[in-house]
Amino acid sequence: MSKSKGGEYELYDFEPIAENESKTIQYAEEISNVGSVGSVDSKDNSKTPYGEDDSNKKSMWKNFIDGFKRMELGDIDPNLSEVERANIIAERAPLKRSLKNRHVQMIAIGSAIGTGLFVGSGTALRTGGPASLIICYFLIGTMIFCTVQALGELAVAYPVAGSFLSLNSRFISPIWGFCMAWNYVLQWIIVMPLELVAASLTIRYWNDEINSAAWVTIFYFTIVFINIFGVKGYGEAEFVFSTIKVVAILGFIILGIVLNCGGGPVGGYIGGKYWYNPGAFHHGFKGLCGVFVTAAFSFSGTELVGLTSAETANPRKTLPSATKQVFWRITLFYMVSLTLIGLLVPYNDPRLMGNSSADAAASPFVIAIRNAGIKGLPSVMNAVILIAVLSVANSAVFAASRTVASLADQGFAPKFFGYIDRKGRPLVGVGISFAFGLLCYLAASDKEAVAFAWMMAISGLSSIFTWGSICFTHVRFRRALHVQGRGTNELTFTAMSGVYGSIWGVILNILVLMAEFWYSLFPTNKPDAYNFFENYLNAVVLVFFFFVYLIWKKFRVTFLIRAKDVDLDTGRRVEDWDLLKQEIEEEKAFIASKPFYYRVYKMWC
Template sequence: MSSEKQTNTASVIEVDAKRSKETGTASRSYTTSISSQEDKPREGVKGKFQDFIDGFRQFDVGELDPNLSDMERANVIAARSPLQRKLKSRHIQMIAIGGAIGTGLFVGSGSALSTGGPGSLIIAYFLIGSMIFATVQALGELSVAFPVAGSFLSLCSRFVSPAFGFVIAWNYAMQWLIVMPLELVAASLTIKYWNSSISSAAWVSIFYFGIMLINIFGVRGYGEVEFVLSAIKVIAVVGFSILGVILNCGGGPEGTYIGGKYFHDPGAFNHGFKGLCSVFVTAAFSFAGTELVGLASAETQNPEKTLPSATKQVFWRITLFYLVSLTIVGLLVPYTDPRLLSASSVDAAASPFVISIQNAGIKVLPSIFNAIILISVISVANSAVFACSRTIASLADQGFAPHFFGYIDRKGRPLFGIALSLTVGLLCFLSVSSKEGEAFTWLMALSGLSSICTWSIICLSHIRFRRAMKAQGRSTDELSFTSMSGVIGSWMGLILNILVLVAEFWIALFPVGGKPSAENFFQNYLNIVVNILLFVGYVLWKRRNAVLWLRADSIDLVTGRKDVDVDLVRQEKEAEKAFIRSKPWYYRMYRFWC
């Protein structure tokens, strides 16, 4: 696209944004995706090297109308984002299916099983999984309609208020900033399963530079690595589920028939209702990262086709990868097994998956599962840099962080966001300090409930989006994809998230098997305290200009919106429904869930 055309398009966007401000609605929507100006081809090694250097130069988003408000300016910048759409369908599908599978499932489920018992484990994961399904459906609807940079982070400021957008964006950035060094240390500890003589600093350095190289290649590097790692995790869970049925029937070398014995002795529940409440946080941690599908929407080649399918596949992850595998774990391992709490949170010896295999007398698989845990940890660290860098860029675009953090080069890399993530990632070298445990306990406390807050805001943003459409006389017929659970699902998700926060407040005050203490409370609830301080800080910063809640009739439903022909969308929906109705029941079932 020439610079003249780019300037003209930018002018149209800004005029439309001002019209939306004045009237509350707009008669037209515009496609605002702008590609960078292509450089003339160069020849030879010198030319390729120059292209490489030029790739780090900042992408020019054009001039902005100085009369735009802060929120309108943020909407325009998000719509013009130079992030490159290099994630293919297979990347998004695999990220959706296996992206969140990690130590929360493989290892964290062990402490949850010990605290609450197998019955609490299944109930908590089912409830959190149902909430996640509704949340991801809402996120899919928003991301398809508005495939803009920052996804739900920028849409929260648009549909709820800049105050909530400020809090949730910094909350999300803080989560992923802390996750990277934590996961790198976890990776070094996992290696000690095979070799404990080499210093943790050596392994941390290797993993650190590996993650750095992956992200230098941009979103395509992230997508390819996640595709491979997620595929390995999916195969591991499916394989274990099949093996678990065999072991439960007594098929192991030293195994005997178990059936439902452990649900009767020692029992299905431990510590009663309080034990169930304590499992909710572990379950939420296990699902953390599910929202990355929406965050990647601005870098997906065909979001209106890819994201609906990806969000539907969350059902399979919840059903097969969590509920089925954890039910099998509950059948194979009693919650009284001392090994569930005898090791650190990243040690394969504490994994109920590994314990069930050891009980059956299988010698080789524990090492294989330790490798799977290592892969999961590296996958999460890689996702942390991706998520954090995009979040930091979105913060800068909305005026919530220094402007230079919004720097995105011509290859679509948010360089300063990546640099900040990698800089904070150097905390991983605390692994050689004697205060490592104490330091990382408080770092984890900062991000402990971050995912619950994020999912709450996604549900609230969807509710406000639908409310704004109704207030401005718009219909869901103009949406190419609508949430399967609708607004009711978002309300249920929001309420359940709030109930989980209440339950965790109770557990933080009165811990299971312990006495109340200020230290325990802040280690479990510090994230919420920080979020409240962020909200207060925003109000003090903006003072009279602070916007705490937006009126539905004044919400911008235009800028960054995918340009659609409503009649054509309606016709396509009817044609697709007629085609599906003409197919056999099993095909209709497949299309409903996939």
């Protein structure tokens, strides 16, 4: 046992005594076979008398193989209820806490920024015009901020495996947790092949002669290689990917301001002329409703920072700061960049149509640069889009594998789904994710567009339900604290938006679902069943999961756990509450003693 920099104690993994004894006996036999200390094997003069090179190779190979063995959770009382057992398993899950502060910060800022922003924003601009673009992204942004703040409070209080997925069952009900967990799995196992195909389509910007299957293969094994190294590989890759995306978007913002003011090679001063011609709105209120869904898709994956809680070295210090970074992500990367997009690209630009939802040539970021007559830079932006797409594919493996393991922990899937090896890798979850990832080879099929349209339909609304569920879980958590005579003074981090922010999140998510229902059913003046199921199928899938659980439990289910019965203690990483409260008060006093600008900085960073 050693004390880490964060002040927490970490346990080193030791091999069982029996294995050590067998190694000692084996090593003694090898020494006796050498003959004498000074003798050297005449067939291989490169080895030492004791065969150390060979032994080291065997040891490295054995450690590599042993790393895939299952990490045991220990005995669990069989008399516990379903919810109690799930809570204990989530607390004990042997995921490695390898994510550092810099990893979590960059995951919060840019992990899931991909085609939703770089390409999907073009679809939103074409659908509703620049004014609808700003309004919808702003409203969704406020909801996302409240959601991530609520998630931060929950994840810091309960840094357990599965994060908000396991907390659904604890604070709402097992049946809702079952539906949300399986819904979340569907979302991410489908995202991976979608993003790999998007990456192959992005390559067509430079070369469309090479078969897409070749590029898909390269990208597929790149993601496999990254995930061999477990959560640390994911964290390092996302740190690099997100850094590139952040630098690129900040660079585009500066360039966009220059271009709008007439600083480009061609075009002259632009100002707000595209808001007058062709106009600020397109398709009126229906166009506005259509942008809502695209905006929500662009923010999907923002909740990934919550899944890192069980694999973060010191969540009490890291997660509060990470959740605050989402404010800057929404303000800078979405609101500012999309305001510039609305100024630089008219909504009737024919290139916004594209050939697919992942066509990089249809990216308004690329179009804005090409309109300015800048050569070479569109290819740079396209390379950033490629990196962003691979980043989301990498995040999809992380999210899907952890969710699959959480399903097993909660008893919603076979036990072997929860297999986590000694290196902290949820192997079965990773394997399932990569198995579904092979669907990316549909890119070589003539039916690619149809197949992926329906795959996307299965999980298209998943993020909306997930965010609404996180907000409602936070409301239920605060309600349980109140009913059980406890308060927020025992929390190390409280949501800046409070419980009212979570209520706003629930309401806005419901409004988005209503808007999407209307827009999907009536794309024109007449109802369209095909369009409805293509865009709203995920809601039908949720209803299917609901009835699956009812039948599985023979209709003996609890639809809402009473606030007084909610377990508020399992999974907390606090050993001395008095000491923790003293530390929090000292931190608050320290910040209060600092100048105004420092207090503002700590509030938002």
